[in-house]
Amino acid sequence: MPREVNIRIAGTGGQGVIKAGLVLAEAFALEGKNVVQTQSYGPEARGGASRADIIVSDDEIDFPGLRRVDYLLVLHDSAYRKYYPQVDGETHVIYDSSLVNARRGLGFPFTETSIREFxxxxxxxxxxxxxxxxxxxxxxxxxxVVIQKRMRKAEENVKAFRIGFEMGRRVTKPKVVSHVVKPYILS
Known part of the structure; x- marks a missing residue:
């Protein structure tokens, strides 16, 4: 049976967490995967808790909630404190080193890079x-394709995506496991 991948993107209102989740989910759907995307956010327009959960599978998805977190992408320290206790030793934790004081995981300066580039x-x-x-x-x-179709300022968003893709590509060497790619950190 193909493996299901569970992804949580977490941050605060105003960081584009929900939009990021929608873009990622639609891109997986374009690859022919079955996808469920759910979201949760506080009543505040800015600064409240925000998260997008994405389940990706080759098979039908029979439950719309995350049973576990395979990948946790965290964009704010408050989200890290809230969601890190829900991960296990198998979870790949990726965080914004500009804003998150993490105990473990792979940190990238997402916010610093955005400010520097844009x-x-x-x-x-x-x-x-x-x-x-x-x-x-x-x-x-x-x-x-999804960014160009769904996002305002598509040119800048595609450029930002490409910058991030290169960041991720430099530190990982993908290995395909059951139709799902698992990263291994290069030494």
């Missing part, structure tokens, strides 16, 4: 999705 932190979510895409082995062209 003069604003607004593109950190697409940089993060780029890094995660490289680690998951998802075809980057599929993500770019």
């Amino acid at each position: 003069g604003t932190p607004l593109f950190a979510n697409m940089i993060a999705i780029g890094a995660l895409t490289a680690m998951l082995g998802l075809q980057p062209e599929k993500v770019e």
Whole structure:
């Protein structure tokens, strides 16, 4: 039976967590995968807890909630504190080293890079999705198609995604396992 992959993207309102989850889910669907995407966010327009959960499988998905977290992508320290206790030793933790003080995982300066490249932190979510895409082995062209179709400022968002993809590609060497790519950190 093909393996199911469970992804949680977490941050705070205003970081584009929900949009990032929708983009990633649609890109997996374009690859022919079965996908369920759910989201949760606080009532605050900015600053409240926000998360997007994505389940990807070659088979039918019979339950819309995460049973476990295979990949946790965290964009804010408060989200790390909230969701890190729910992971296990098998979970791949990826975090924004600009904003998260993590105990373990792979940190990337998503926000710092966004500010340096674009003069604003607004593109950190697409940089993060780029890094995660490289680690998951998802075809980057599929993500770019979704970004161009669904996002305002598509050109900048595609550029941000490509920057993140290169970040993720530099630190991982994908190995295909049951139709799902698992990253191994290069020494």
